[in-house]
Amino acid sequence: MVCFYHPDKPAIGLCKRCQRGLCTDCAALVDDSLACKNRHETQVHALEQMTARNILQAQRVGSSYLRNAIFYGLVGLLFAGFGLMQLRFLELQAVFFLLIGLFLLYAAGANYFESRQYK
Ligand SMILES: [Zn+2]
Ligand SMILES: [Zn+2]
Numbered sequence: 001m002v003c004f005y006h007p008d009k010p011a012i013g014l015c016k017r018c019q020r021g022l023c024t025d026c027a028a029l030v031d032d033s034l035a036c037k038n039r040h041e042t043q044v045h046a047l048e049q050m051t052a053r054n055i056l057q058a059q060r061v062g063s064s065y066l067r068n069a070i071f072y073g074l075v076g077l078l079f080a081g082f083g084l085m086q087l088r089f090l091e092l093q094a095v096f097f098l099l100i101g102l103f104l105l106y107a108a109g110a111n112y113f114e115s116r117q118y119k
Contacts, residue, residue: 005036017043065115069108076104 001011003023011021016033017040028037035044080101086094 015040015044016047062115062117065111069111069115071108072104072111073108076101076106076108079104 001021003009003011003026004020005026006023009023009025012024012027013022013034014020015022015027015036016030017035020036022034022036026037027034028041029035030041030044031048033044033048035041078101079097083094083097083099083101086097
């Protein structure tokens with residue numbers, strides 16, 4: 001691979017914006033990425049900032065899933081526990097509560113696994 005602007009020089013990397021080969025003279029380092037010097041530096045900087053923001057957003061989504069998991073888990077335990085306690089007296093109602101509890105626990109588990117994907 002050679003530099004796009006100097007075909008006689010070997011490229012050290014690609015511009016993140018235009019994917020062209022860059023030699024040491026043409027490459028500008030922008031936030032850990034390479035950019036065409038005086039050409040795509042600002043664009044690459046904007047790109048980098050966008051990526052950083054996406055990562056931040058993903059982390060926020062992950063933590064909200066975790067919060068949901070904790071909430072569903074607690075309410076689910078409450079319902080399931082109540083259902084179990086009532087099982088001897090009110091069978092149908094108890095089963096109903098138990099089912100709600102189990103469903104919430106399932107939702108908690110699903111949210112928990114979802115939150116792990118964003119780590
Ligand atoms: Zn060059
Ligand atoms: Zn470029």
